[in-house]
Structures are given as structure tokens and as C-alpha cells.
Amino acid sequence: MAAEAPASPSVDRALTVLEALVAAGDGLTLSALARGTGIPLATTASIVYTLEQRGYASRRVVGRSHFWRATVRLYELAAPLAH
Numbered sequence: 001m002a003a004e005a006p007a008s009p010s011v012d013r014a015l016t017v018l019e020a021l022v023a024a025g026d027g028l029t030l031s032a033l034a035r036g037t038g039i040p041l042a043t044t045a046s047i048v049y050t051l052e053q054r055g056y057a058s059r060r061v062v063g064r065s066h067f068w069r070a071t072v073r074l075y076e077l078a079a080p081l082a083h
Helices: 009-024 028-038 041-056 075-080
Strands: 057-062 065-070
Touching: 009 028, 009 041, 028 041, 028 065, 041 057, 041 065
Parallel strands: none
Antiparallel strands: 057 065
């Protein structure tokens, strides 16, 4: 049985990127993130920049490389659900 198409492809892609950042732990370069998720590089960049602006991702610059990772902001969003 084929998977049903997401109701909102853009939300699906954003959640895929966020899930990949959480799974990566120490962080991923933009290229590695795009490759790993199968999402075009430009789209991945837009998503991580938005996540950064909203506080859900941060980047660490090492030389010319930028490593993206999820932040505890995601925990802060989910914490009220655990009560």
C-alpha cells in the first residue's frame, strides 16, 4: 500500500529536518542534512534558518563549516504535554 501524501508538504519537510537534527545530536552541515533527508539544499536552508530564528535550531561555525543542531526549545514546547 502506498503512503498517503502529506496534507502539507512544507510542514512535512520542516518536521523531517527537525527530526534529523534531533537524531544527529552533535549537528550536521547543511549539505549533510539535505542529503540525509532528501530535501533540496535551498529548501533545507530555508527551513534551518527559520528554525534558528524561532529558537529550535542553532549553528556552530568551525572554520568555513556550519553545523546545525536542535535546541532545548523543542523540549520547552513539549514539556507541558508531559504533565
